[in-house]
Amino acid sequence: MLYIKCPYCGLRAQKEFSYGGDATVKRPNINEEVSNEDWDNFVYMRKSPRGKHIELWQHIAGCRQWIKVQRDTATHEIFQTAKVTEEIR
Amino acid sequence: MSQPFRLNKEGLINRNKKISFTFNGKKLFGYEGDTIASALIANGIHLVGRSFKYHRPRGFFGAGVEEPNAKLQVEFNGHSEPNVNATEMELVEGLSATSQNCWPSVNFDIGAINNFLKMFFPAGFYYKTFMWPKSFWYKIYEPFIRKAAGLGVASLEKDKERYEHKFEYCDLLVTGSGPSGLASAYAAAKNGAKVILAEDKPRFGGTLLTDDVSIDNLSGKDWAEKIVSELKSMPNVTVKNRSQVFGYYDHNMLVMFERVSDHLEKKSKFTPRQRLWYIRAKETILSTGSIERPIVFGNNDTPGIFLSAAAKEYMKVYGVLVGKKPIIFTNNDSAYETALEFKKNNVEPIILDTREEHSSELIDEAKSKGIDIRFSHGVIVANGYKKVKSAKIGKLNKDKNSFEKIETIDCDCICVSGFWTPSVHLASQSGNKLKYDEKIDAFIPDKKKQHETSVGAANGSFTLEQSLKHGFENGAYLSAKITDTKTEIAIPNVNEKKYGAHDKFWCMPLPKNENPKRFVDFQNDVSVSDIEIALREGYRSIEHVKRYTTLGMATDQGRTSNLNGLQLVSNIENKIVPEVGHTTFRPPFTPITIGTIVGREVGMEYMPTRKTPMHEWHERNNAVFVDAGAWKRPRYYKQGNETLFEASKREAKNVRENVGICDVTTLGKIDIKGPDAAEFLNRVYTNAWMKLPVGKARYGLMLREDGIVMDDGTTTRISENHYHMTTTTAQAANVLSHLEYYLQIVWPELNVNVVSTTEQWAGAAIAGPKSRDMLSKLYPDLDVSNDALPFMGYKEIDFFGVPSRIFRISFSGELAYEINVKSDHGLFMWEKMMEVGEEFGNQPYGTEALSTLRIEMGHVAGPELDGRTIPSDVSLNGLVSKKKDFIGKNSLGREAFNVESRQKIVGLIPIDRKSSIPEGSHIVKDKNVKSPNPKLGHVSSSCWSVENNNPFSLAIMKDGKNMIGKKFFAVSPLKNKSIEVEVISSHYVDPEGKRVRS
Structure with missing residues (x-):
């Protein structure tokens, strides 16, 4: 079971969190024209890397904040966590 | 009552406390601190079970977790547990242990005939034999194998333990x-x-x-x-x-x-x-x-053969002798300590050491005590069926692949040590x-x-x-x-005593023309020849050899067999062990009970139960509950001997004719506040929200980004920057997360806060033509006229002195209102409604009647919004704004969503007006076509229309709107039904929606 450091609450067990997918995907701006290709990439296309992956988790049984987690998908090592407004280098 | 193999003094057991127990029905005793194994050995009992495949007699081999053989069915403290490790289970008063995998008894086991048919049970026999005829597998072969190859029997009783x-x-x-x-x-x-x-x-x-x-x-x-x-x-x-x-x-x-x-x-x-x-x-x-590993030799599974450290542990910890005429068979010094311990207890061991004559601290000590040590010697085969009686031993040549001399010596146990893992x-x-x-x-x-x-x-x-x-x-x-x-x-x-070097020797060769079984894995009956077969048949990866032979796959996880198995593979393959590699170690290290994994999460504690504030009233009034997520909702209120069908019909009919009340507390409620709340709603919902006035509600539809309908519900503008959103019961948590996602990540610039208020409000719907009359009695000071409180209107007013909210919204399609009060006042509100409603013929109605009402109105719910439908599929395209952008809008333009023949919601009625159509039925053109019969759609919701007094269903059907008036079959192979149906509009009752506005 992973041990995730919520930037608001500190280290908490995985069962308090809910997974939210790739954190690097950016939604096209609202009220702006978007090409079919860009839209499809946003809705459907995801990479499945082996190794470092920046992803979203929500601290659902805690502060309910969405957070960013940089995790190794093969070893589960967590390198860094951050608020969604912060960048992960 | 004497224990022939108990030493007088040694051991850490409490000799002041006798414990009686039974083994295979026989009354025995041991001492506090004994395990089942040590107590049985003290009583001279070694035969405890039969092996998995060949039903060979088996005894104890280890003294702890490494034990491969001694798995017993044990009854104690009022429950029966299979596969208990006799070497670990401590003796308790009244415990009763029985042997497993033998019939009629461990002494006379009919299954042992397999031992003589062993040519039919080589490695991979599951995959080779019993293949023909195919139809025999389920009825004859599989039950036979299951019966023959078994461990213990799981109890069918409920586990009362905590x-x-x-x-x-x-x-x-x-x-x-x-x-x-x-x-x-x-x-x-x-x-x-x-x-x-x-x-x-x-x-x-x-x-x-x-x-x-x-x-x-x-x-x-x-x-x-x-x-x-x-x-x-x-x-x-x-x-x-x-x-x-x-x-x-x-x-x-x-x-x-x-x-x-x-x-x-x-x-x-x-x-x-x-x-x-x-x-x-x-x-x-x-x-x-x-863990000590054994040396492999012929019939090395005979009862009375132990790991040498186990034999020492039985003496030192339990004061028990595993035998009185022991052979110590070793390739290293550690077994000499076992020999010295025997000697100390006046038992004369013979040491067979595979190494050539040499000297070390321990060897010298053994020699000085006069112990018979035979170097370059080993056990070739153990003799004896249910207990070892003698051993054929051999003097190894220099290359250790043949014998210079073979003789047979008497013994009653063999303690083997092949070094440590x-x-x-x-x-x-x-x-x-x-x-x-x-x-x-x-x-x-x-x-x-x-x-x-x-x-x-x-x-x-x-x-x-x-x-x-x-x-x-x-x-x-x-x-x-x-x-x-x-x-x-x-x-x-x-x-401590210094050990000399061990001998890299792990398996005894066999003399010519002798072929006893040499077991590598005792628990799964895997012998040297099985591994040889697997390799001969081309299995190379150690993981494949493991699965084909079942080496190391039993409950002991190959603790005593893995390394010897690897040695064998590496010898045959001419590789070194590290090249062969090892199989994966997986948890749990030792078997654990299912009860422990489950913990307290059983019965009522399996998951939390959510009850509405009115739950107690529902219980008192014969409600039959249904689970809606963690919620308990009244499905119907049973009167007399009513069935579900009868009760729900009565309740629904009463709503259509008079008035009924329904507990709607479970609907998700989200409070939305902030100056950008309207803008936010406008992006979240498909329809327009910028112009909703204060004090008005609106029905809204939300999509996922892929265009699929996510949820629906009404949202009311409580004040300028304050909205009250409702969601379906099932989607409440998802919708909240969804809103938080957009507010925190996508549009953090919007100044909006959301919080769940589901549990803060108790809700009751009042529905039916007489609901306005009833409302006016509930709120004597309120103008309840259609002008003052129109459809989608909202009021805040006291309910008998308690603050309340009135929403004029309807799920049943009738003239209806929804009243919310603070949860603490929920029961008060409900009881007041029951009291006041009496004169109008008010009755409570449950979820089954609620479904009936919404289905015949053609209102969609979970079964239609099943994660595969877009707004136009369920006739909600009127709610999709063409002017503004919203979540999922870009996806609605996809080609597949816009083809003419796309699925649409329709209504179905049986031609005979009698046969109910099972939910999940497929709609087909011709019921007699052999499968696969092309499917045109499926039945999503079914009810008995109380308005028209015949069955009615909603269905999602290809090119649905153009099918209206045509006849098809709704087939349900599961229920063995095929019903001829006619396609009609999904709005079966009041298609213009006059009643809700009346």
């Missing part, structure tokens, strides 16, 4: 209380670290209890006792016996299985039987020790890639992957001096990193 889970955090977890574990725990505790010391056995000390050593002039056992009692007195240390750390998971999470009360005769009601510990440790010391299971589970250590012919941990440090025998160091040194050093080093404290501890003086 099991618990515990979460714990510590600086250092020490797994195993042998010398290295005790030293590590002690050093870390002295540095002020929070330490948990876990020991699988009832007694602390590991090998210190059995080895002839001294530490600081104390015996090993006394030193262990001293350290443990000091640790127990320290507030920063938790010391646990009977606790097996069985799994090493991510981020240093370890899981431990504690046998809390299995060894107790009496316990209090709330004492759990077993407890599962989730331990998050900053650092872990793996001091799991090592470190227990690297936890290290491997942590992600540590193991490395092969040529010095000890076994795998040891390599580079760390998590915060784990293996010490002592688990790390391949087999001397006490080294183990203690590593333990103290690592315990001090790891804890100092955490506590920043360094307490100097003097490493004690150690007195």
Whole structure:
């Protein structure tokens, strides 16, 4: 079971969190024209890397904040966590 | 009542307390501190079970977790448990143990005929035999195999025991209380670290209890006792016996299985039987020790053959002799200690040592005590069926592949030692890639992957001096990193016997023309020839060999067989062991009970139960409940002998004719506040929200980004910057997360806050043509006219002195209102409604009637919004704005969503107006077409229309709108029904929606 450091609450067990997918995907701006290709990439296309992956988790049984987690998908090592407004280098 | 194999003095058992038990119906006794195994051996009983495949007689082989054979069905404390390890289970008064996998009895087992048919049961026999005729598999072969190859029988009774889970955090977890574990725990505790010391056995000390050593002039056992009692007195240390750390998971999470009360005769009601510990440790010391491995020889599974260390443990811990005429068969010095222990107890052992004549401290001591030592010797085959009687032994030639001399000698037990295998299971589970250590012919941990440090025998160091040194050093080093404290501890003086080098010898050759079974894996009956077959048939990967032969797959996980299996494969393949590699070590290390995994999450505690404030009233009034997620909702209120069908019809009809009330507390409610709330709603919902006035509600539809409908509900503007959103019961949590996602990540610039208020409000719907009359009685001061409170209107007004909210919204399609009061007043509101409504013929209605009402109105719900439908599929395209952007809008333009023949919602009625159409039925053109019959759609919801008094269903059907008026079949192979139906509009009742606006 992973041990995730919520930037608001500190280290908490995985069962308090809910997974939210790739954190690097950016939604096209609202009220702006978007090409079919860009839209499809946003809705459907995801990479499945082996190794470092920046992803979203929500601290659902805690502060309910969405957070960013940089995790190794093969070893589960967590390198860094951050608020969604912060960048992960 | 005498115990022929019990020593007079030796052992750590309590001879003042006799414990009686039965084995296969026979009354026996042992002492407090005995295991089932030690008590049976004391009574001279060795035959305890039959083997898995060949039903060969089997006895005890080990003295702890390594035991492959002695798995018993045990009844104690009122329950029956299969596959109990007799070498681990402590004796309790009244325990009753029986042998497994034998019929009619362990002494006379008909299945043993398999032993003579063994040519039919080679490796992979499951895949080769019983293949023809095919139809025989289910009815004859499989039941036969299942009956023949079995372990114990699981109880069919409900488990009455209590099991618990515990979460714990510590600086250092020490797994195993042998010398290295005790030293590590002690050093870390002295540095002020929070330490948990876990020991699988009832007694602390590991090998210190059995080895002839001294530490600081104390015996090993006394030193262990001293350290443990000091640790127990320290507030920063938790010391646990009977606790097996069985799994090493991510981020240093370890899981431990504690046998809390299995060894107790009496316990209090709330004492759990077993407890599962989730331990998050900053650092872990793996001091799991090592397990002796056997040397493979002919009929090496005969009862009376033991691991030599087990034989020593039976003498030293339990005061029990495994035999009085022992052969010690070894390739190393450690078995000499067993021989010396026999000698000390006046039993004359014969030592067969595969090594050539040489000298070491232990050999010299054995010689000086006059023990018969035969170098270059080994056991070729054990004789005896249910108990070893003699052994054919041979003098090996220089190459150790044939014999210079063969003779038979009498014996009643053979104690075998093929050197030691470190227990690297936890290290491997942590992600540590193991490395092969040529010095000890076994795998040891390599580079760390998590915060784990293996010490002592688990790390391949087999001397006490080294183990203690590593333990103290690592315990001090790891804890100092955490506590920043360094307490100097003097490493004690150690007195132990020096071992000479072991012999890299693991399997006895066979003389010509002799072919007894030589078992590698006892528990799954895998012999040398089985592995040879697998390799001959082309299996190369050790993982494939494992699966084909079942080597190492049984409950003992190959603890005594894995390395010998690898040796055999590497010999045949002409590879070295590290090239062959090892199979994966998986948790749990030892079998654990299902009850422990489940813990307290059984019955009512399986998941939380959510009850509305009116629940108690529903119960009092014969409500039959249905689960809606964690909620309990009244499905119908039973009157007399009514069936569900009759009751729901009555309730729905009453709503259509008079008035009814329904508990709608479970609907999700979300409070939305902030200056940008309107803008936010406008993006979240498909329809327009910028112009909704204060005091008005609106129906809204939300999509996922892929254009699929996510949820629907009404949202009301309470004040300028304050909205009250409702969601479906099922989607409440998802919708909240969804809103939070957009507010926190996508549009953080919007100044809006959302919070769930589901549990703050109790809700009741009042529906039916007489609902306005009833409302006016509930609110005498309120103008309830259609002008003052129109459809989608909203009012805040006191309800008999209690603040309340009135929403004029409707799910039933009738004139309806929804009243919300604070949860604490829910029951008051409900009872008041029942009281006031009486004169209007008010009746409560449950979810079944609610469904009926919405289905015949053509209102969609979960079965239609099934994650596959877009708004136009369910006739909600009127709610999709063409002007503004919203979540999922771009997806609605997709080609597949816009083809003419796309699925649409329709209504179905049976031609005979009688047959109910099962939900989930497929719509087909011709019911007689052989499958696959092309499917045109499926029935999503069905009801008995109370308005028209015949069945009615909603369906999602290809090109649905153009099918209206046509006839099809709704077929349900599951219910064996096919019903001719006519397609009609999905709005079966009041298609113009006049009633809700009346």
